[in-house]
Amino acid sequence: MHRLYLVPTLLINVVIIFVPAALTIALAFCRWDGIGMPVFVGLANFRQLMADRVFWMALGNNVIWTAIFLTVPIAMGLLAATMMLIARRGSAFFQVIYFLPMVIATAITARVWQGMIYSPLTGIAGLVTRAGFPVPNPLTQPATALYGIAVVDLWHWWGFLCVIFFAALRQVPQEQIEAARIEGASFWQMLRYVLLPGIRPTITLMMIMTIIWSFLVFDFVYILTQGGPAFSSEVLSTLAYRSAFYDLAVGKAAAVAVVISLFGLATTAVYIRLQAKEFDQ
Amino acid sequence: MRLIESRTTFVLTYTALAILLLITLFPIALLVLNSLKPATQIVQSPLSWPEVYRWDNFVRAWNDARFGTTMLNSALLAALTIVLVCSTGSLTAYVLARCKIKSWKIVTFYLLATTTAPIQLFLFPLYFGFAKLGLINNVFAVSLIYTAIYSPFAVMLLRTYFLAVPKELEEAALIDGATHWQVFSKVMLPIVSPGILTVALIIGLYSWNEFLIATTFLQRTDRLTAVVSFFLLSGQYTSDWGEIMAAALIIVTPVIVLFVALQRRFIEGMAGGSVKG
Secondary structure, eight states, X not given: OGGGGXXXXXXXXXXXXIHHHHXXXXXXXXXXXXXXXXXXXXXXXXXXXXXXXXXXXXXXXXXXXXHHHHHHHHHHHHHHHHHHHHHOTTHHHHHHHHHGGGGSOHHHHHHHIIIIIIOTTTSXXXXXHHTTOOOOOGGGSTTTHHHHHHHHHHHHHHHHHHHHHHHHHTTSOHHHHHHHHHTTOOHHHXXXXXXXXXXXXXXXXXXXXXXXXXXXXOHHHHHHTTTOSTTTTOOHHHHHHHHHHTSOOHHHHHHHHHXXXXXXXXXXXXXXXXXXXXXXX | OOSOOOHHHHHHHHHHHHHHHHHHHHHHHHHHHHTTSOHHHHHHOSSSOOSSOOTHHHHHHHHHTTHHHHHHHHHHHHHHHHHHHHHHHHHHHHHHHHOOOTTHHHHHHHHHHHHHSOTHHHHHHHHHHHHHTTOTTOHHHHHHHHHHHHXXXXXXXXXXXXXXXXXXXXXXXXXXXXXXXXXXXIIIXXXXXXXXXXXXXXXXXXXXXXXXXXXXXXXXXXXXXXHHHHHHIIIIIOOOHHHHHHHHHHHHHHHHHHHHHTHHHHHHHHHHHHHHO
């Protein structure tokens, strides 16, 4: 009787996600233009990817992206959360403002940065350039495009981590903090020996999620540069999307999607191993 | 209790927090400021105060982005998704919280696994399948996709609310002769309604803001969502940044008003959902 209650959720989930995901995995071994009959080609799609310069560039960009998001926003979030713990008064206010970018649509955030900050014509960059300090638009330079996008995503993202870390920090037992204080711990000692170990599970989880999410990043790249200029900011998800809908190479797109999923799967496996180890101790 | 006694630490802390505050608010301030300016003045400086208030930016944005239609589409899409996620999600969450069935771990694991799957893993067959069935440009079909993607989050969040309800309440109702369905709908649902409200708010926000799926599945001009129509407006139809920022402000304002009014629910739901998940 009760089990029937599971049916609507599972039915929708299986039809929308599970079946198409299984089909994608099958399509990764086929050549298909989205219209005719798929033709089985074995590992040809993967072999093509291995030889594709753009694929390696996209994969490299995903790795750079992961490295950036594992460090900068987590450090910013931790630091701001600790400072909010020290400040106490006003922390609720700071928290709401820091979180605010998270509720703004990515398309809008992207356009505000593009037009009002990066643009050499209408943005702050242009203003600074006209004042005599030439600032190129980071989004149009192959060397900086990816970082230009990352800054926008950072602005949108770090406050979320800050709020999560702040919530976790408030759960650290008061006695531990009190004891460290009586012993005369400095700010950094407090952070290093009391607060950070106290919220380690949360930090680990957020790092795992960061790795998974870094391989899924799509919106900001697609809206700001579409992977350009010259594929310099291409990531796996935009490569897959473009292959499927612009080049109608659905088999190749499916192969890329499978590669992205493998990274997610590997990360999840590592996480489960870590959890199990923690359990043993 | 204060963590640190020293006054310098205190001043430094507030300074740093204030700088982060400015960094966060600066782009939003640019958005609001420039939505009121004529394009020619934005080219001179995005920072200057409007010489004339160009309220007609909003009128042009409203017409060019066809917000009369597209906002309605977005609202309909959000409403459908909220109804679907809340109804199916609360049923599932109830079972996962209450029943000691062996399979619940598998169900939970499966649902969590789908949240870490890239959208591209199921997007392409789904798109071409929907195209065959004539479901492209169908708002209801898109709300089904959103339901599949967002319901794991909703189930995990609602489950914690169901877990908090004492078992005795349910048993008492059963002894009084209520059916299982009555227990669920008359006893449990009213108790967990705060949780359902939180879920509804966040699902509404996500579907209002969503880009990738909306831009792929709703392409006909009269079926676009507000966000996608903003994206097209700013990409192709105009380079008048006053108008673009006005369009952005129109989409963002209801969201920010709701967020500020119900901040605790938003933050607990969005931050809590991903931590407990």
